[in-house]
Amino acid sequence: MSETKREDKLLAMLEAGELVVGDGAMGTMLQAAGLTDGGAPELWNVAAPEKIRAIYEGYAKAGANLITTNTFGGTRARLKLHNLQDQVYELNLAGTQLAREVADEYGALVAGDIGPTGEIMEPIGPLSMDEARELFAEQARGLIDGGADYILIETMSHLDEVQAAVEGVRQVDPDITIVATMSFDTNYHTMMGVSPRQAAEAIASWGVRVLGANCGNGPAEIEAVMIQMTQYRPEGVYLMAQSNAGMPQYVAGEIQYDGTPEVMAEYAKTVRNLGVDVIGACCGSTPAHIAAIRAALEAVKDQPIAGPPPLAESGGTIESADSRAARAAERRRSRRRRS
Numbered sequence: 135m136s137e138t139k140r141e142d143k144l145l146a147m148l149e150a151g152e153l154v155v156g157d158g159a160m161g162t163m164l165q166a167a168g169l170t171d172g173g174a175p176e177l178w179n180v181a182a183p184e185k186i187r188a189i190y191e192g193y194a195k196a197g198a199n200l201i202t203t204n205t206f207g208g209t210r211a212r213l214k215l216h217n218l219q220d221q222v223y224e225l226n227l228a229g230t231q232l233a234r235e236v237a238d239e240y241g242a243l244v245a246g247d248i249g250p251t252g253e254i255m256e257p258i259g260p261l262s263m264d265e266a267r268e269l270f271a272e273q274a275r276g277l278i279d280g281g282a283d284y285i286l287i288e289t290m291s292h293l294d295e296v297q298a299a300v301e302g303v304r305q306v307d308p309d310i311t312i313v314a315t316m317s318f319d320t321n322y323h324t325m326m327g328v329s330p331r332q333a334a335e336a337i338a339s340w341g342v343r344v345l346g347a348n349c350g351n352g353p354a355e356i357e358a359v360m361i362q363m364t365q366y367r368p369e370g371v372y373l374m375a376q377s378n379a380g381m382p383q384y385v386a387g388e389i390q391y392d393g394t395p396e397v398m399a400e401y402a403k404t405v406r407n408l409g410v411d412v413i414g415a416c417c418g419s420t421p422a423h424i425a426a427i428r429a430a431l432e433a434v435k436d437q438p439i440a441g442p443p444p445l446a447e448s449g450g451t452i453e454s455a456d457s458r459a460a461r462a463a464e465r466r467r468s469r470r471r472r473s
């Protein structure tokens with residue numbers, strides 16, 4: 135087989151029918167390594183590279199096929215909160231180069247990570263599409279120059295911001311593979327009211343071949359989200375699920391997540407049986423969770439995939455757009471009657 139181009143490796147794996155195991159949380163691991171709440175995670179790419187490398191290696195050794203860069207907050211808008219806005223390229227480049235070294239050693243791929251800007255998009259907030267595109271393009275230059283195999287746009291709530299990120303990345307490299315996931319943590323919708331079906335259909339219409347859900351309120355929520363995504367999966371699209379390890383709880387003054395490795399192993403088997411193609415974890419997870427996911431998926435790799443339930447059997451879990459619109463209209467009428 136001929137050498138696969140760098141930007142095509144993830145799609146090549148998926149097109150060959152491979153089930154891809156993602157990695158887990160970065161923030162959880164950084165906190166365990168000593169990062170304080172007020173610290174800038176991306177600064178550690180140059181200030182404490184040995185700690186970032188150790189996190190990458192932990193996930194690679196656990197069996198992850200993908201290493202996600204420590205660049206979630208790597209836009210100028212987010213780095214400005216730490217007075218690091220002039221180091222966008224440097225910090226994204228360094229984080230990706232570290233991941234590239236580890237990935238090459240373990241045979242994994244590098245996901246150049248892009249998170250939300252933290253700004254609200256027009257017309258509700260001040261951030262315009264043009265400004266957002268430029269923020270994401272600036273970050274993408276460092277990720278791509280550092281050797282990312284693909285770009286991961288994650289934890290988004292507004293479709294406009296996803297679109298701006300996709301377009302910003304393509305300004306830098308029109309051909310690199312893009313993966314986009316949103317967080318459906320508000321009654322199975324994103325904070326901005328986007329349903330899983332809307333997300334899948336809109337993101338796919340921009341030519342993104344791998345999309346899905348991450349973060350949220352734990353496995354049960356993301357399983358429901360993935361049911362709808364698998365039911366309305368656009369042709370030629372692969373799906374990704376990266377659930378939080380349960381819900382955070384305060385235990386002895388510290389935040390801990392209640393999703394054990396065993397819980398996450400069951401989640402992995404459930405979403406695999408729906409037809410999800412890339413399965414990993416998010417907040418609260420560790421290499422132990424990824425190792426459990428890898429082992430669980432290996433144990434069922436020869437079993438058939440049932441696929442999603444028929445629409446008639448799953449209706450009602452996620453409210454339809456028409457129903458949400460009707461409720462909103464009724465609330466407006468009720469307010470007018472009271473005024």
